[in-house]
Amino acid sequence: KAGVTQTPRYLIKTRGQQVTLSCSPISGHRSVSWYQQTPGQGLQFLFEYFSETQRNKGNFPGRFSGRQFSNSRSEMNVSTLELGDSALYLCASSLQGDHEQYFGPGTRLTVT
């Protein structure tokens, strides 16, 4: 069974640009959650999607958005990038948003 995949693995952008990250969950999983990991703030929850609907959202500005497709694949978008958005963005999938979350390898975003 393939694990959670994220693309791209590494990304370098400049301030003011926008970026789209992609996550493919484990086959059959319908819940996808996104997290931001930084040395200073640790792991912080961004949002969760289930059946193409955003079910919950963390405390991030509106520049951070996402969506989920009918095949459960999810994308997250960050507009007007800031230096502080440099982080490892992790995606996790689970069957229904229950406790067993499986994480992808992450996308490391560097904003210069």
Added chain:
Amino acid sequence: GEDVEQSLFLSVREGDSSVINCTYTDSSSTYLYWYKQEPGAGLQLLTYIFSNMDMKQDQRLTVLLNKKDKHLSLRIADTQTGDSAIYFCAESTRQNNNDMRFGAGTRLTVKP
């Protein structure tokens, strides 16, 4: 807000036992988790415990929960160099774990 705290570093010799400690403040925590993160990788769910349990053993891993003191520990028996990683403690209060809160992570170094 609610906090999850862990010591940042632990160093042990190969073959010894490692004990990684975690404290949390939310008395309504229902699920408590241990994740492992190796360099360049996402988070791997190692084990979890329900709040109505006080111990769970899974091969070399033993989780102890003291709900009264809100203290969680992970013991790794016969620690190997391959166990070197960052270990995250996390808790959630609902079955939908999108409200999961993570500690800052404990970097375990295993010396040969």
